[in-house]
Amino acid sequence: MKRRFGNIITVFLSLGLISGIWLPSIQAASKDTSGIKWSTLSDLQSVDLNDIAFNNDHVYVTVGDDGTIMHSRDGKQWLRSSQPNSLVGNVESLATNGEKFVAVGSNGILLNSKNGITWSSGQLVNAPVNRDFYRYYDNTYPKKYSLVGWGQKVKLSDFNFSDIIWDGKRYVAVGTWQLQVLWDHPTVITQYYTATSSDGVKWSIKPLKYDNNKLKKINNNIYPTDPYKINFNGTKYVILAGQVAFSSPTISETWEAKIPGGQLNDVLIHNGSFITNTKQDLLISKDGLKWNKFDGSLSLINKNKSTVWSEQSFFEGKKINKIINDGKQHIAITDDGFILLKDALNEDYDQTDWTIVRETNTSDFTNIVFDGKGRYVATGYKYISFMYSTASIWESTNGYDWAKTEIEDASDYMQWTNLASGNGSVIAYGTVTAGPKPPRNQYLFSSKKGEWELKKFPSFVNRVDGIYWVKGQFYVAVNGGFITSKDGINWSKLNSSNITMTKIAASNSYLLGLRAPNTQNEYGDLLYNSKDFTSWKKSEINLNKFSNEYWLTSNSFSDINWNGKQFAVLGDIPAVATSTNGLTWKTNKTISRLNRLAWNGQLYVASARSDGNEVGKMYYSYNGLNYSQSSQVTNQNLKTDVIWDGEKFIVGGENGTILIGEPSK
Structure with a gap:
């Protein structure tokens, strides 16, 4: 592991660390009806970074837990971005069409930015009411939960977005809709959904419906988890949900559910096919329905790709959540908020080859x-x-x-x-x-x-x-x-x-x-x-x-x-x-x-x-x-x-x- 101390000092000056002292960088200040203004010392935090992307102008953006959004011009010096005061939740995923960044996350986080520095909130259009959204899964709805306003429109804050992509025409996101139904009991109603937007500002949302009886015939003991990954190969969409892969040619209400074999971690596109990785195998599919073992290697998949998979998934005990390649350098983000760099020609992901450009107090x-x-x-x-x-x-x-x-x-x-x-x-x-x-x-x-x-x-x-x-x-x-x-x-x-x-x-x-x-x-x-x-x-x-x-x-x-x-x-x-x-x-x-x-x-x-x-x-x-x-x-x-x-x-x-x-x- 290499630490370029000159670079680290420069980065920490921008983040607020001078001579071992964390200077206050106030984030998310908000005043309530009692007159108390609440804020966090954001640069003292060591929250996980979940996603990273760069646009046509080579502006880099990384997002993470507790509303974290940072931007960089070179991948080395990172600054906090400006965001809405009402932002509370984890920013889980990030996508760009080359000109606009769009980020999604828990508690209904829908954000967009043209420069990665200043961010604005998106909104739902033609939002359904809670009763009708639930009815996509059942012919009725549980009226006994009086806390839920069944005739009211769905609230954006009830949607937890987990992943987003740009499919060439629009942004597509997936997640889980959650309704808390009792004040004094953690009972929630959960449903899966997809959301789409052509501009990253106005969003339409649809339930993700599948035939559970067909899935039971494949394996009666496997059920989908909350969906967490989506990708598009030009003809089909694939969504991962635990050991289940959903596939559809359109963002429709009905999806085919398949069980490729094992816990599915991520999904990338390689020569027009989907590649997913489990603990044991790499699997390949052209349509998201029929999956086979992939005979190639990770280095073959990574070649000339902006998103890199690595067998070395940890750095100093911290999980590496994503690696990107901009043609000149690899940039990795980790749990606890570390950011790492290495030369793009270096395809060896051993821990000793990374240069730390951002590290946190991790306490x-x-x-x-x-x-x-x-x-x-x-x-x-x-x-x-x-x-x-x-x-x-x-x-x-x-x-x-x-x-x-x-x-x-x-x-x-x-x-x-x-x-x-x-x-x-x-x-x-x-x-x-x-x-x-x-x-x-x-x-x-x-x-x-x-x-x-x-x-x-x-x-x-x-x-x-x-x-x-x-x-x-x-x-x-x-x-x-x-x-x-x-x-x-x-x-x-x-x-x-x-x-x-x-x-x-x-x-x-x-x-x-x-x-x-x-x-x-x-x-x-x-x-x-x-x-x-x-x-x-x-x-x-x-x-x-x-x-x-x-x-x-x-x-x-x-x-x-x-x-x-x-x-x-x-x-x-x-x-x-x-x-x-x-x-x-x-x-x-x-x-x-x-x-x-x-x-x-x-x-x-x-x-x-x-x-x-x-x-x-x-x-x-x-x-x-x-x-x-x-x-x-x-x-x-x-x-x-x-x-x-x-x-x-x-x-x-x-x-x-x-x-x-x-x-x-």
């Missing part, structure tokens, strides 16, 4: 804190295929500019399970996933940015269940009891407690805690109350009355908060509760399961659980009982606590996502 943020004195700390964790997991600590002095901190004494394979801060000090604790195991009572301590020391809890500590700052001191749940420290260095003796807590919220006279799982296999996150940290009683809050689905029945809780006047808790089901004394409670149902909670003096802000379409959403409430959805700007899983620093909300998540919420001033 999922799992914890985030504000120390109260102008410093932010986040812990990162990333599992890399076929390699060990890696860990990192990131610091910032403003919440926007983040730098990865190198800590010599800490293992690269640490999984940071706890992060707590107070009075300018930060404690990080974790477990090692590989290599030598450090003592279980070892932790990292820092009172100054960039300076971290290995410390040890008292020698009797062999289990840590939670660390947090409460009532002016660090509280560490250990060995079924707890220890405390005002400075994070000098610790008390072991204090007894009848219940071990993973998190505590405290008023002047009362404590609320979330219980840790115990050795009797009792679930954790049940709510308890106490006056002294040692004697805890279970708090009786019945939230199950809000759930009519057995799988959601739970009296566990995901977060607790004291705002100076009342406690607020988030249920493990779509329900919340508040109390002024921790004993008597008001409860209410929510439309989403909420995960983490913060208060800024005027309103609560909560992140949603990673349930289906709720991934990446934020909610707000003025009283802790009635929550409304904020403007959504990311579809990444938000994993950390939500913090308030006196000026803005911050929450972190997977693939290096940092979400900022700035209230109106």
